Amino acid sequence: xxxxxxxxxQKSVKLTGIPLAGPxxxxxxxxxxxxxxxxxxxxGIKLCLxxxxxxxxRKTALSRQMDVLGAVSPVNSGLANLPGEKDNxxxxxxxxxxxxxREGLTLSVIEGPPYLGEKTKLGLPGRDEEIDNFIxxxxxxxxxxxxxxxxxWMPIISWARTIVDxxxxxxxxxxxFDMRAIKNKPPINExxxxxxxxxxxNLRYFLKAVCPEAEKHGVKLAxxxxxxxxxxxxxxxxIMTSVQAFKKMLxxxxxxxxxxxxxQGSFASMGDSTEQVNIPEAIQYFGKRxxxxxxxxxxxxxxxxxxxxxxxxxxxxxxxAAMQAYRDIGFKGPMRPDHVPTMAGDSNxxxxxxxxxxLFAIGYIRGLMEGVGKGKY
Numbered sequence: 553x554x555x556x557x558x559x560x561x562q563k564s565v566k567l568t569g570i571p572l573a574g575p576x577x578x579x580x581x582x583x584x585x586x587x588x589x590x591x592x593x594x595x596g597i598k599l600c601l602x603x604x605x606x607x608x609x610r611k612t613a614l615s616r617q618m619d620v621l622g623a624v625s626p627v628n629s630g631l632a633n634l635p636g637e638k639d640n641x642x643x644x645x646x647x648x649x650x651x652x653x654r655e656g657l658t659l660s661v662i663e664g665p666p667y668l669g670e671k672t673k674l675g676l677p678g679r680d681e682e683i684d685n686f687i688x689x690x691x692x693x694x695x696x697x698x699x700x701x702x703x704x705w706m707p708i709i710s711w712a713r714t715i716v717d718x719x720x721x722x723x724x725x726x727x728x729f730d731m732r733a734i735k736n737k738p739p740i741n742e743x744x745x746x747x748x749x750x751x752x753x754n755l756r757y758f759l760k761a762v763c764p765e766a767e768k769h770g771v772k773l774a775x776x777x778x779x780x781x782x783x784x785x786x787x788x789x790x791i792m793t794s795v796q797a798f799k800k801m802l803x804x805x806x807x808x809x810x811x812x813x814x815x816q817g818s819f820a821s822m823g824d825s826t827e828q829v830n831i832p833e834a835i836q837y838f839g840k841r842x843x844x845x846x847x848x849x850x851x852x853x854x855x856x857x858x859x860x861x862x863x864x865x866x867x868x869x870x871x872x873a874a875m876q877a878y879r880d881i882g883f884k885g886p887m888r889p890d891h892v893p894t895m896a897g898d899s900n901x902x903x904x905x906x907x908x909x910x911l912f913a914i915g916y917i918r919g920l921m922e923g924v925g926k927g928k929y
Contacts (some may be wrong), residue, residue, distance in 0.1 A: 564753065571658060592925060594790065597884060598660060599887055600622030601624065602888055607652075611910075612655045612657060614659075616655075618914055619656060623660060624661040625648065625659060625662070626663065627644065627648045627666065627825035628920070631648050632645075632651070634647055639689075640667055644699070649696050654797065655897075660696055660760060661700045666799070667686045668813055670743075672758055673707035673758075675757070678892045683758060687761070687765045690766055693769075696874065700885070701774065702769060702846050703773065704778070705755055706792075711779050712779070712785060714730050714734060715730070720863070721863060726893045728854075728858075728908070737785075740786045748791050751790075755801065758802050759810060763805040766807075766810070770804060771809065773810055775798075776815055776848075777792050777822070794822055808842050816831055816850055817867075817891060819831060819854050820867070828855060831870070831874050831878040832878075836880065845885055848888060848889075849908075849917055850864065850890040851868065852868065853867055861891045861904065863892075864892075875924045891904040892905070892909030892912065895908040895909050
């Protein structure tokens, strides 16, 4: 299991107190270019599944059967079966890529990249070395034909939920977040008095260093929103919590290689009971700037203070209008479902990544794609 992903999950469950079991854009050749009447398969979008726990034979078999042939994965020496090698080496990257190729899948996105941790995000001693290692990762990914990195700017406490087994439709289990459940959590102060201004300065330092290298090597950086998108958890500032924050981030280094992972659930969680994000409008805005490089297609109910994940057909977003927006902006990049309910017959040991829930999600997403592609709207 990727070390960053392990740390990410372990830090997240500090809020839930629930243990997690087990370790955690390249065009692929499929029916994507086949013309069927007047629409293109999947709108030309590259459907993917996430594999944070390594190669899962049942899941990869189902991926092939569904013709969902993109893999979103970490890259590390463990997955490459090359203990002792640096995670950013070309040897490791090639071995990981080849492991997916043997499964009939194409490694499309590196999600949870190595060499981007607390030193960089908090501006601690050693960040320049960490950033140099990240730049080496960019170079070697490019040499192996991998062009998208999904990363986040959430140090110490990353993805966070206060419950991961909330009962939803028909008894399916979903995750949720409620600010009231963490209001008495003690502050984390081992890193001193952190401020939003410091977080922005650290992000600026990082982007100024890595974006020129990303441009040079043709690798797209796709920043994921903070999840949940609240301003502070246990004294740790969170800055990527609004559409305006992403506009500010993009202006730090204007470039098509400085872009976004458009996580619909995170953007839909932004705001409060009086003002929330219009997802199709946000897609149109960022799409016209050509900075949406990767999509997490999911939905929620509620707002940033209190929300829960939902089935793809049961949230608050007009998902058909969202898919229309991707079509309208000409998005052809990788897209995957995320945070699906755990359905009957699946274990909840990997909350949000139920195999059966993923099958439901892919069917729903592909139905939207076909409707948008064939219809006259």
